[in-house]
Amino acid sequence: xxxxxxxxxxxxxxxxxxxxxxxxxxxxxxxxxxxxxxxxxxxxxxxxxxxxxxxxxxxxxxxxxxxxxxxxxxxxxxxxxxxxxxxxxxxxxxxxxxxxxxxxxxxxxxxxxxxxxxxxxxxxxxxxxxxxxxxxxxxxxxxxxxxxxxxxxxxxxxxxxxxxxxxxxxxxxxxxxxxxxxxxxxxxxxxxxxxxxxxxxxxxxxxxxxxxxxxxxxxxxxxxxxxxxxxxxxxxxxxxxxxxxxxxxxxxxxxxxxxxxxxxxxxxxxxxxxxxxxxxxxxxxxxxxxxxxxxxxxxxxxxxxxxxxxxxxxxxxxxxxxxxxxxxxxxxxxxxxxxxxxxxxxxxxxxxxxxxxxxxxxxxxxxxxxxxxxxxxxxxxxxxxxxxxxxxxxxxxxxxxxxxxxxxxxxxxxxxxxxxxxxxxxxxxxxxxxxxxxxxxxxxxxxxxxxxxxxxxxxxxxxxxxxxxxxxxxxxxxxxxxxxxxxxxxxxxxxxxxxxxxxxxxxxxxxxxxxxxxxxxxxxxxxxxxxxxxxxxxxxxxxxxxxxxxxxxxxxxxxxxxxxxxxxxxxxxxxxxxxxxxxxxxxxxxxxxxxxxxxxxxxxxxxxxxxxxxxxxxxx
Numbered sequence: 001x002x003x004x005x006x007x008x009x010x011x012x013x014x015x016x017x018x019x020x021x022x023x024x025x026x027x028x029x030x031x032x033x034x035x036x037x038x039x040x041x042x043x044x045x046x047x048x049x050x051x052x053x054x055x056x057x058x059x060x061x062x063x064x065x066x067x068x069x070x071x072x073x074x075x076x077x078x079x080x081x082x083x084x085x086x087x088x089x090x091x092x093x094x095x096x097x098x099x100x101x102x103x104x105x106x107x108x109x110x111x112x113x114x115x116x117x118x119x120x121x122x123x124x125x126x127x128x129x130x131x132x133x134x135x136x137x138x139x140x141x142x143x144x145x146x147x148x149x150x151x152x153x154x155x156x157x158x159x160x161x162x163x164x165x166x167x168x169x170x171x172x173x174x175x176x177x178x179x180x181x182x183x184x185x186x187x188x189x190x191x192x193x194x195x196x197x198x199x200x201x202x203x204x205x206x207x208x209x210x211x212x213x214x215x216x217x218x219x220x221x222x223x224x225x226x227x228x229x230x231x232x233x234x235x236x237x238x239x240x241x242x243x244x245x246x247x248x249x250x251x252x253x254x255x256x257x258x259x260x261x262x263x264x265x266x267x268x269x270x271x272x273x274x275x276x277x278x279x280x281x282x283x284x285x286x287x288x289x290x291x292x293x294x295x296x297x298x299x300x301x302x303x304x305x306x307x308x309x310x311x312x313x314x315x316x317x318x319x320x321x322x323x324x325x326x327x328x329x330x331x332x333x334x335x336x337x338x339x340x341x342x343x344x345x346x347x348x349x350x351x352x353x354x355x356x357x358x359x360x361x362x363x364x365x366x367x368x369x370x371x372x373x374x375x376x377x378x379x380x381x382x383x384x385x386x387x388x389x390x391x392x393x394x395x396x397x398x399x400x401x402x403x404x405x406x407x408x409x410x411x412x413x414x415x416x417x418x419x420x421x422x423x424x425x426x427x428x429x430x431x432x433x434x435x436x437x438x439x440x441x442x443x444x445x446x447x448x449x450x451x452x453x454x455x456x457x458x459x460x461x462x463x464x465x466x467x468x469x470x471x472x473x474x475x476x477x478x479x480x481x482x483x484x485x486x487x488x489x490x491x492x493x494x495x496x497x498x499x500x501x502x503x504x505x506x507x508x509x510x511x512x513x514x515x516x517x518x519x520x521x522x523x524x525x526x527x528x529x530x531x532x533x534x535x536x537x538x539x540x541x542x543x544x545x546x547x548x549x550x551x552x553x554x555x556x557x558x559x560x561x562x563x564x565x566x567x568x569x570x571x572x573x574x575x576x577x578x579x580x581x582x583x584x585x586x587x588x589x590x591x592x593x594x595x596x597x598x599x600x601x602x603x604x605x606x607x608x609x610x611x612x613x614x615x616x617x618x619x620x
Contacts, residue, residue: 005062012063033085033108034061037134041068043104043117043127045096055129070095079584087113090584093120100577101584122577152575156301157264160572161565166301167557171217172197172210173533178223180204181504181542183230183511184526188504194228196533199556204527221537221551229507229542230527231277231534231554232488235445235514236398236425236478238281239485240265240307245284246291250324250337251351253316254382255291257281261304267482268298272560274486275536275549278309280518282425283317285400288324288344289351290317292386293398295518297534300559313519315422316386319400320344320410321456328454345409352417355387396422396519398445402456404432411440423517425478427468428460434471443474443517448494465509466499476514493543503543 006013018025039055057066057077066077066089075096077089088105096102099120104127106115111131116124155162173196180189182204193208194201210218238244242260246252261281271279278297283290295312324344326333338344361378365371389395397414401407401424414421421442424430428451430437430444437444446468451460468475477492479485492509495501501509515525524532533556540547552560 014062032082037131039129039131041129044125100581161269161568169557170219172214173219175221175223178226178228181229181507182527183508184528196556199533201529201531227538227542229536230511232275232510233514234279234479234485235476236480237279239267239482245286247286251289252287253289253386257294263304268300271485272298272552277534277554285319285323288348315396315398318397320406321402355384358384359388390419398423398425400425402428404429407433428457431464431467434468434473438472444468445476445478448477448491462498465495466501474516477509489542490545
């Protein structure tokens with residue numbers, strides 16, 4: 001049963017207790033401070049000008065009502081709530097000659113109270129009150145503020161840094177007087193121009209003429225003193241994925257990353273701010289054979305399907321080592337096969353044997369008119385179909401691997417079954433077996449300087465990338481992190497310090513080399529005529545920690561601009577303040593915000609979107 005202190009449907013009634021199975025659960029167990037009485041309330045309507053006003057609080061202790069006197073009018077205290085010593089309320093700011101709703105929150109200590117207030121624009125002030133006399137009057141009605149229609153426009157994606165529409169694609173974009181790092185045969189070109197036509201690179205060179213037909217449709221950028229590189233490419237990412245691992249079984253080659261893309265992931269925008277334009281999204285490393293990958297362009301604001309670059313050959317995630325044998329998963333994870341490195345080797349071999357049998361069964365059926373006339377087709381198996389694509393060279397393996405012995409084991413498996421591993425991911429011991437990796441034809445995508453975070457990476461060294469490149473392995477640096485992906489250019493710089501790579505080769509670690517590993521270097525990875533207009537304008541040297549990404553372009557569309565970002569930040573603050581005001585007005589109208597609980601020190605949201613500090617906690 002439910003016990004209330006008044007009529008169940010009355011607005012000022014409160015639930016006192018709930019009984020379940022004969023046991024009482026009190027709703028409010030702590031004593032309440034009595035806020036009723038005659039007070040002198042002081043706060044600044046205008047900054048640096050605090051004034052006192054008579055404040056009257058009446059009603060029941062658990063359901064008080066209040067108002068304060070301002071000139072010739074009474075201003076109601078809406079949403080007046082007491083929780084222990086914590087008190088909060090709002091007032092309609094139009095009664096102060098302002099707009100929106102102002103918020104008050106603080107603590108009661110006997111006949112004194114104090115706290116902080118927040119104006120409509122989010123600025124704060126201090127308030128205080130002193131009680132002159134206590135009152136026992138009946139409650140007064142609290143005026144309700146009607147809800148207003150929102151003035152906010154739909155954004156793509158909805159939320160912070162979304163846009164009303166996608167960036168336009170100018171017919172021509174001409175970047176002038178920059179140091180252009182082509183990552184191609186032309187190398188680094190100082191004092192050069194870059195011309196983008198219809199989203200594609202048209203020309204790179206000095207003093208490029210403006211095409212005659214471009215004079216009215218040209219965006220010209222003066223990049224004097226700045227540097228331009230191809231868009232950066234992350235060869236190993238989990239950005240914009242709503243689910244990463246399928247850990248329930250060892251072989252999960254039927255699952256697809258493209259089915260769980262989250263194009264609203266704010267990490268996409270943040271990575272654009274670091275010059276990233278493409279990423280290879282990989283399944284997690286819980287399985288010896290995991291799921292399909294997805295290669296995306298960071299087209300912020302498009303639906304999930306439009307992120308995918310369909311020109312990239314299909315891939316799949318494999319994994320070796322501690323993760324797949326569940327070494328660090330805890331004592332309860334000891335039943336899933338495999339539990340050892342030799343088991344990992346064998347389960348991969350078993351899967352490919354089954355795939356060969358499956359392939360042979362279908363080939364036999366397709367080649368026989370008699371079988372087609374008399375029998376139903378073999379049962380379709382999506383796990384084995386994927387592995388047949390690997391055997392046929394139509395799907396590239398991206399394998400999570402650390403130790404040299406496991407790397408050699410997978411190379412032997414690939415040789416035995418007649419396919420080539422595409423890329424060894426992480427590959428922190430790649431320097432030990434770099435010649436073997438190069439002879440096999442696989443690439444290596446590694447961390448710049450990660451080591452020591454688990455036992456199987458203790459032999460990692462920061463010279464790994466440079467040593468693999470010297471051995472002829474196509475090498476890239478990756479992030480494996482939404483956060484690190486924003487600074488992939490500084491990761492590349494580490495190869496100059498550790499390994500002595502030339503700066504031009506270092507930038508290739510995050511441009512043309514990952515493009516080669518993903519088999520899309522015909523389209524992206526370097527600034528050459530005919531390739532996609534994916535480029536980044538840097539404030540200075542692109543390998544310097546002091547440089548900032550100023551603009552990021554994809555397909556000739558500007559998806560990030562540091563100047564626009566500053567404007568959007570201020571817009572986000574204004575929108576946030578407006579949403580808070582809307583929530584407060586709805587609260588004033590309905591008396592309670594759906595989906596919110598009352599905490600020890602105030603209101604806080606749960607099971608719903610966070611509204612910032614609308615319901616902030618104030619410590620006593």
